[in-house]
Amino acid sequence: MFNQDMDGPNATIGPSWIGHLTRCPEFRTLVYTRYLELQDQIVNLYKANDLGDARIDVLLKEYDNSFSRDLKRWPISVYRNDLYRTTETTFAESVTFLRSFLEKRNQWLLANMIPKDFDSTSAPAVTKAADPTNATVIVNGKRIAFDAYNIEGNNYFKLRDLAMVFSGSGKQFEVDWKEDVRAINLVSGRRYTPVGGELAKGAKGKVQSTLWTSAIYKDNAKVSLTAYNIRGNNYFKLRDVTKLFNIGVGWEPHTKTIELDTALSYQEP
Known part of the structure; x- marks a missing residue:
């Protein structure tokens, strides 16, 4: 239950562990900051934006017949919660309700959960320990040394290093600058233009990394990639990048080898 003595963004929940967390100002700040960071993805659930068509519409294109058939067989005629009550009789009405609910819920949370004077730029930076990656990396059959780090079990590489080694392949991409939004834009299918410093040897030893939260684009559409800044350089989660460009990635635990293959998906x- 919510503490009846508190309201709005300062409300807390009962005596449980989550109640203790919500009474912590630092935790609430992290929640507010992350919720604002994810707004593009949240809005994209119900409405098209820079990330592409609304997820609802994407799913409908693929599974519309299945959803309609299931609803006829197992009808759900009444939706109830503290904020909205409505009754639908058709599948289309149910979709309309869901889209409206998600939008209204997001707007309600923005208006009631986050303090009006909250400044996300003042939120504490998220830092994590980073160890130099000790794995061997094979790219299209060739061993290549990278300046890369392991953060909480995931490997992080520099974008320009990856663009350099994939250049000339069917999965090549350019690292460009999108001036109108002042953000990195990855251009698929274009040969990479070296700027100097690619594949340079990195420093040894464990270091601290800071979560990088700036926007990034692929072919002028905003995408979501996890990245950390280490000593002034940004390192991106390898699997995020390989997934983005449909590049095969494998892991051989016995030899601690990462295999990247542009001929594979x-x-x-």
């Missing part, structure tokens, strides 16, 4: 681990 990306597969989830």
Whole structure:
């Protein structure tokens, strides 16, 4: 239950562990910051934006017949919660309700959960320990040394290093600058233009990394990639990049070898 003595963004929940967390100002700041960071993805659930068509519409294109058939067999005629009550009789009405609910819920959270004077730029930076990657990396059959780091079990590489080694392949991409939004734009199919410093040897030893939260684009459409800044350079999660460009990636645990193959398609681990 919410603490009846508190309201709005300062409300807390009961005596449980989540109640203790919500009473912590630092935790609330992290929640507010992350919710604002994810707004593009949240809005994209119900409405088209820079990330592409709304996820609802994408799913409808693929599974519309299945959804309609299931609803006829197992009808759900009434939706109830604290904020909305409505009754639908058709599948189309149910979709309309869901789209409206998601939008209204997001707007309600923005208006009631996050303080009006909250400044996300003042939120504490998210830092994590980063160890130099000790794995061997094979790219299209050739061993290549990278300046890369392991953060919480995932490997992070520089974008320009990856663009350099994939250049000339069917999965090549350019690292460009999108001036109108002042952000990186990855251009698929274009040969990479070296700027100097690619594949330079990195420093040894464990370091601290800071979560990088700036926008990034692929072919002028905003995408979501996890990245950390280490000593002034940004390192991106390898699987995020290989998935984005459909590049095959494998892991051989016995020899601690990462295999990248542009002739193969990306597969989830």
